[in-house]
Amino acid sequence: MVPLDKKPNKRKLLLIAGLITLISILHYSTPHAKGIEHLIYRELYLVPIVLAAFWFGMKGGFIFSLFTAAVYLPLAFRSSSQITAYYVSNFTQVAIFIVFSVILGWIRDRDLKLKAEQALHARMVAMGQAAASIAHDLKSVHPDLGYLDELQ
Secondary structure, eight states: OOOOOHHHHHHHHHHHHHHHHHHHHHHHHSOTTOHHHHHHHHHHTHHHHHHHHHHHHHHHHHHHHHHHHHHHHHHHHHTOSSOOHHHHHHHHHHHHHHHHHHHHHHHHHHHHHHHHHHHHHHHHHHHHHHHHHHHHHHHSOOHHHHHHHHHO
């Protein structure tokens, strides 16, 4: 594997953390009575989770989904003193954050593994063709070699 450049990873981490922070600020500063805005902000949390899973695989997506859930859950607890459909949907959304990140991260990890296997296969095929070409050249008598002996 090729070592990853740390600077782009740091930028990606900062972008994801910044998105989560921005969405959280918008979410927490919105009055409780504006339910539609809260639903939109809740759904926007999926953007950094998707980016984390896509860029860092299953482990990274899982970690960021847990971080997002930890940031989001205090607002979910604050939203209602009774168990309502909205209250239940908040906790269902947290489960969706986690499951979605794990599935997407697993798909990304599997895709990288398949690409690495395909690259290895292509290198092996190229080496086999090169070896067969060299073996063929060594086995066959080249007609020009006979003329060199006659000239001397």
